[in-house]
């Protein structure tokens with residue numbers, strides 16, 4: 001029998017606006033329950049990915065099972081730490097499906113922000129118990145009373161239900177079981193589990209994270225995945241503490257991992273239902289697929305790397321199922337894919353993870369948003385800028401505005417711009433509506449007369465000139481001088497609308513090598529060749545691959 005009956009289990013998520021302190025609170029809970037040692041080094045321990053450590057943000061939800069005793073009772077707390085940035089909200093909604101409660105963290109200084117509202121509604125719609133936790137009460141300008149009244153006004157949660165903490169501390173003294181609601185289900189039901197996340201291990205194949213809805217499962221059991229109706233034998237299972245901790249069995253109400261000889265990434269569908277082969281059950285509803293907002297082409301630097309890159313993309317999309325993948329090919333770049341992301345940060349993080357976790361080197365084309373084009377008929381309707389939809393005052397100092405925007409106006413740098421214009425005070429969240437007609441044209445970027453396919457963009461006719469000029473200027477900054485002059489042009493059809501020139505220059509890497517030290521010469525030439533590998537050749541011009549993203553990042557002034 002399980003040491004933890006269902007009523008002694010609490011599965012909960014930590015959700016919040018970016019930087020409001022989710023990972024810090026998760027650290028405190030890990031420390032208080034003895035899962036990690038209390039040292040200065042243990043900071044944001046659930047942010048395991050290199051990209052998370054480097055950027056200081058959570059991009060991937062992480063699970064940790066904690067043992068906690070209170071009043072002589074043993075509890076099993078399964079905590080899922082989630083990302084805060086809007087580009088990773090799909091991680092949040094999937095994580096919520098494994099929980100019955102959430103801790104909604106709110107910064108005592110900043111109060112309710114855009115993702116606080118968005119995440120609250122995700123939890124509310126999933127009918128979870130919501131506990132507001134006001135964090136950072138030690139900050140000089142902290143105003144927990146104001147934040148409590150915001151919470152009462154916007155979310156209709158009474159002030160008395162809010163918990164105030166500092167650095168995520170004292171959570172367990174104030175709210176001993178973390179969440180009031182225990183999971184449903186019973187160990188006597190037939191085995192049924194929801195796959196809410198998975199990743200690919202080079203040696204063990206697919207490792208699926210599951211929430212056991214009913215019954216129990218143990219090593220050696222034959223289980224079926226509802227999606228493919230394929231039978232597997234359970235090789236290993238256990239809890240995440242947060243590292244994998246193998247156990248004999250998993251019981252109803254528990255959250256853990258399972259390895260069952262799935263070798264192909266297509267076998268482990270996120271949202272799938274697992275059940276015992278001799279006891280079929282009705283499949284769970286699964287998840288709504290994420291809706292990609294930003295698309296970009298992805299190609300190997302060298303076509304010989306195509307198979308390796310394909311497998312890297314497949315494995316990484318298993319761990320990030322919000323990315324859509326379609327095969328694509330281009331005359332200039334060969335065979336590749338068209339990938340869909342939830343935003344530009346999501347695209348950058350995916351790219352960085354491919355490089356860091358799979359050692360892949362890729363060319364990414366300029367990001368675009370989906371358009372519907374009616375060819376060879378005039379596009380008559382004028383450009384649409386932001387159209388205000390509603391305005392609600394959260395308190396005397398804060399207002400929530402809803403606007404309708406063309407998607408391409410907001411995905412690239414709107415967030416950064418809004419932040420800097422409002423000195424960091426404004427926050428932003430968006431959701432997709434419908435297609436709208438607009439006066440758009442295709443703009444090409446040419447290098448010495450050759451179009452650079454990756455930089456072709458669709459722009460609003462009124463903004464083509466300033467966009468073209470800005471892109472040429474930024475490309476000039478990014479392309480190193482080469483042995484010949486390089487003309488950078490922006491063109492609409494055959495009409496050139498902007499031009500910049502990179503002057504000729506020769507970098508002789510052997511210039512400082514006197515005499516005949518052949519090994520040193522070879523080393524320098526090799527290093528130069530490796531540098532060139534990171535370049536994409538357009539005609540005779542070498543373009544650093546970072547240039548493709550940096551050219552688009554800041555729009556025209």
Ligand SMILES: Nc1nc2c(ncn2[C@@H]2O[C@H](COP(=O)(O)OP(=O)(O)OP(=O)(O)O)[C@@H](O)[C@H]2O)c(=O)[nH]1
Pocket residue numbers: 016017018019020021022023024025044056057058082083084085135136137138139165166167168
């Ligand atoms: N002064 C103060 N700082 C805090 C407190 N809690 C967290 N912080 C700091 O706030 C910053 C953000 O905290 P994180 O825990 O990384 O925030 P997060 O919500 O996990 O961030 P994302 O996952 O990127 O959305 C860090 O520098 C923390 O040290 C607190 O109670 N007081």
